[in-house]
Amino acid sequence: MVTDSTPAPGTRRGDQPPGDVAVPPVPPVAPVLGASEKTLLVLEAAMAHGRFTDVVEATGLAKATTHRILATLIDRQFVSLAADGTYLPGPKILSLAGQAMARIDIAAIAQPFVDELVERTHCTVHVGAKNGDEIVYLVRADSDKPYLMPSRVGLAIPLHTSGIGKAVLSGFTDQGLERFVERVGLPRRTPHTITTLEELRAEVAEIRRLGYAMDREENVPGVACVAAPIRDTTHSITYGLSISTLTLEHSIDQIEAMAPLAVEAAERISAALGHTG
Structure with a gap:
């Protein structure tokens, strides 16, 4: 088949038509820093x-x-x-x-992330801080459920009986964990409370592996939670976040399935506190 190879008007044979000229990419211009x-x-x-x-x-x-x-x-x-x-x-x-x-207000920093987590989970969300051998609730945000958790801002609970407390304990050294047990004695709050150093060591090892902690009705019967550690600029774990609900509404497996949401929110709060890495 013969094709018409007559050059376009204004061009010579072998020239690239003006509309088909390949324009080399323009390299990005580096920003000028002040x-x-x-x-x-x-x-x-x-x-x-x-x-x-x-x-x-x-x-x-x-x-x-x-x-x-x-x-x-x-x-x-x-x-x-x-x-x-x-x-x-x-x-x-x-x-x-x-x-x-000195001017950091963890409650104010955490509140937007807590509110978002309540909307996503329809559960109660807490943020707590280590105070001696206890966890003190700094933030509590409730969902649209017709019931309230048996907790309040300012309430102090033992480290070993709560999800947030055990998340904080995961940052302890082995010697620190032993000294903690020697001081408090691991008193029982419910039939599910951890009461021996061996059990606590195993629990802490699992928390470190998973990146989150569980409270399986260990502090209050019928209440469970999944919790994640919050780290500050020194990489220390002195705060934690938990998603709490009634075991009548959610099974332990369903609560644990919310762990990625707890970890994500805790990491975002950690980043807002200046934690990196």
């Missing part, structure tokens, strides 16, 4: 890496620029230079960090 953005970038890198070459690599800035900013940060006491040449947090940033930590 002075404050560069300073924050260097400060963050210095706290994470410590050595000058690593700071330069992490920021992508020129060596001269990085060195100049680091000198200013050292002069203003946001960064300190150790004897071995590594960069450390300076007095000013440590002071600011302490002030910020």
Whole structure:
């Protein structure tokens, strides 16, 4: 079959028609950083890496620029230079960090995540904090159910009988767990309460493996929950979140099936508290 190979008007044979010209992709333009953005970038890198070459690599800035900013940060006491040449947090940033930590309101930070979890589960959600050898409820949000949990903000319950408490215990060392048992003696609250060190060790090992804890009617008969640890900037577990309900409405298996929701909410609160990793 013969085709018409006559070139289009205004073109020569062998030329690419203007409409079919391949345009090379335009490379993305790197954003232009202002002075404050560069300073924050260097400060963050210095706290994470410590050595000058690593700071330069992490920021992508020129060596001269990085060195100049680091000198200013050292002069203003946001960064300190150790004897071995590594960069450390300076007095000013440590002071600011302490002030910020003192102003943290875990209840206010957690409330939006708690409210969302109540909407998703239609169960009561608690956030509690470790206070000595007990958990104290800081937040309680109820669902649309016609009943209320036998709990209240400010109520203190033993660590070993609650989901939140056992989530906190999962952050204890083996020696810390032993000392805890020596102090409190693991008093029984219901027929399901853990009352021996061996049982508690096994339970804590399972919590560490799974990433969440269960309260199987161990504190109040007929009430169960699934709980997850909340971590702060130091990676410590001093808070926890739980999804609680009546065993008349949900089986233990159904409650445990909500564990991913509890873990997700706890991780989001942890991130809001500054926890990374």
